[in-house]
Amino acid sequence: MSRIVIKMKKNKISSIANALFVFVGSFLFFSWGTGNTSLWDIDEPIYAQALKEMMATGNLIVPLFNGHLLPDKPILNYLLMWAGVKIFGLNSFGLRIGSAIVGALLILLLLVMVKKLYNQRVAIISVLITATILHSTIIFRSATPDPLLILTVTASLTFFLYGYLHEEKRYKYLLLMYLAFAFATLDKGPIGFLLPGLIIVVFLISQNDLKFLLRDSRLKFGVPLFLLITLPWYVAVGIETHGAWDQIFFIQQNIGRFDSSMQGHKGPWFYYIISIFLGMLPWSIFFPHLLVWLKKNNFFLSEKISKKTLFMMIWAVVWAVFFSFSATKLPSYVWESYPPLAILLALYFDNRLRSGLENRKILDLFSAGLLLVIGLALCLFGGWILPQREPEIPNLVATGLPYLIGGIVAVFFLLRGKILPAMISIAISAVALSVLLVFVLTPQFNQLKPAQMMGKKISEIQQGNPYRLVAWNWFQPDFLFYAARGNMTVHRVAHASDVNRFTGVEPLYVVCPETDVKDLVLALQPPYQADLLMTRFEIYDHEKISLLRITGSS
Numbered sequence: 001m002s003r004i005v006i007k008m009k010k011n012k013i014s015s016i017a018n019a020l021f022v023f024v025g026s027f028l029f030f031s032w033g034t035g036n037t038s039l040w041d042i043d044e045p046i047y048a049q050a051l052k053e054m055m056a057t058g059n060l061i062v063p064l065f066n067g068h069l070l071p072d073k074p075i076l077n078y079l080l081m082w083a084g085v086k087i088f089g090l091n092s093f094g095l096r097i098g099s100a101i102v103g104a105l106l107i108l109l110l111l112v113m114v115k116k117l118y119n120q121r122v123a124i125i126s127v128l129i130t131a132t133i134l135h136s137t138i139i140f141r142s143a144t145p146d147p148l149l150i151l152t153v154t155a156s157l158t159f160f161l162y163g164y165l166h167e168e169k170r171y172k173y174l175l176l177m178y179l180a181f182a183f184a185t186l187d188k189g190p191i192g193f194l195l196p197g198l199i200i201v202v203f204l205i206s207q208n209d210l211k212f213l214l215r216d217s218r219l220k221f222g223v224p225l226f227l228l229i230t231l232p233w234y235v236a237v238g239i240e241t242h243g244a245w246d247q248i249f250f251i252q253q254n255i256g257r258f259d260s261s262m263q264g265h266k267g268p269w270f271y272y273i274i275s276i277f278l279g280m281l282p283w284s285i286f287f288p289h290l291l292v293w294l295k296k297n298n299f300f301l302s303e304k305i306s307k308k309t310l311f312m313m314i315w316a317v318v319w320a321v322f323f324s325f326s327a328t329k330l331p332s333y334v335w336e337s338y339p340p341l342a343i344l345l346a347l348y349f350d351n352r353l354r355s356g357l358e359n360r361k362i363l364d365l366f367s368a369g370l371l372l373v374i375g376l377a378l379c380l381f382g383g384w385i386l387p388q389r390e391p392e393i394p395n396l397v398a399t400g401l402p403y404l405i406g407g408i409v410a411v412f413f414l415l416r417g418k419i420l421p422a423m424i425s426i427a428i429s430a431v432a433l434s435v436l437l438v439f440v441l442t443p444q445f446n447q448l449k450p451a452q453m454m455g456k457k458i459s460e461i462q463q464g465n466p467y468r469l470v471a472w473n474w475f476q477p478d479f480l481f482y483a484a485r486g487n488m489t490v491h492r493v494a495h496a497s498d499v500n501r502f503t504g505v506e507p508l509y510v511v512c513p514e515t516d517v518k519d520l521v522l523a524l525q526p527p528y529q530a531d532l533l534m535t536r537f538e539i540y541d542h543e544k545i546s547l548l549r550i551t552g553s554s
Helices: 002-031 043-057 076-088 092-117 120-132 134-139 146-165 167-188 191-206 219-240 244-259 271-279 283-297 304-324 331-355 361-389 397-414 419-448 451-462 477-483 496-502 514-523
Strands: 468-472 490-493 508-513 528-538 543-552
Touching (some): 002 092, 076 092, 076 146, 092 146, 092 331, 120 134, 120 331, 120 419, 134 146, 134 271, 134 331, 146 304, 167 191, 191 304, 219 244, 271 283, 283 331, 304 331, 361 397, 451 528, 468 477, 477 508, 490 496, 496 508, 508 514
Parallel strands (some): 468 490
Antiparallel strands (some): 508 543, 528 543
């Protein structure tokens, strides 16, 4: 008996050590080089600026942007970024480090829960796929709410499934599910529990077990727990804004986004088929294998594994189909469907490795060849087509090399029927692409995002003295983040002559397209004059942007 106890303790210690190793390794992978670039696109600087304004006003309840309410997302991600900023400062690394931690937690969650649901090898393959797909290189290095939603949705659905299948542990795991629902709702709103709830309902209907919701779902404990966590902030922000934030958020940002296209983000019905394939590269090349395997083996007909496999399929399909009906379409909307797809791919690989499934040379060569072709296409696009269209953009021919080389190596092994070495070569190509993007390619784009340079220039000149900001015919959120101090605002004007309304004792810094500088100078009223500080090409609007300093003549 004592030997059994000792062995159990050793196994437990070994499991903890392995989990710790996976978490630390994942965190280092996601955080390494996270601060190499200035804030990207529109979303990152919007959330970063909102946090900066909240900190400047001393109010961490109401999100603001440029002095106005920002009803886009609830509070949880702001608190995560705030924690990173308090430790590492108000910079790219401090703002993004929380997402790297969340990514590592997702990998740890999948390792633990997939092992409980299936086996250790499926768990290891699942986390390998999830950590190395293209979307993970992007999302877990960005200061947005999406990483938290992926983690909390994955947690809620895996907790439900495990609790559903194991009655003796049901109470614990269903309460954990409600806890995950609450945090998801504090991160993204009602979608955090409504869509996972829909997935659960569809699954229960497929099992002819809808009565489970009233009989065993622990609603009388779970709902109060959910409300206890979510209501305080929603009530507080409603009180602070006299109901304005809640009203705009629920009606415009939730119903409005689904009902009509916002900010030009729309697409055809097959939009998410393409975005999921691209987001899950390089492993998405095995989707044809997965479909053939599922169809041939009819796992949904078997006893125990059928429920798990069916649940994963329902999870992935319902999430993607739901947003396919949405008028507003963005790749980030379906990232929550990636974990179940990674698990399904892991099941396929596990069965192929374990039971020696017959080699499918034609399908294998098609998939590896597809990766090779994608790599070649990326090389041609980044090294030839893109430079012709955008001469300012650095040469990106190296972007496709990891997939190109990985595809060639995979073809070599698959021709010999060796799936494991082929998988390893594909994983190495994914990691190589991440390293290339993080350390070599994307840092070159800093010079094409001039907002940070403009902010530094203003700071060097002003030395902490007051000033004002105006934007004419051009505005990007990252300019507000880098150029403004505290809760300063950027005044956006419609005409060059409107700039005169903001001249005064304090220096005035104005940004506008280079083509409009002459009109701006001519519109200035005496005794004010403009000094051109810098002109840089800006990648988002594909034009040169100028920064001018306007002061009264001496």
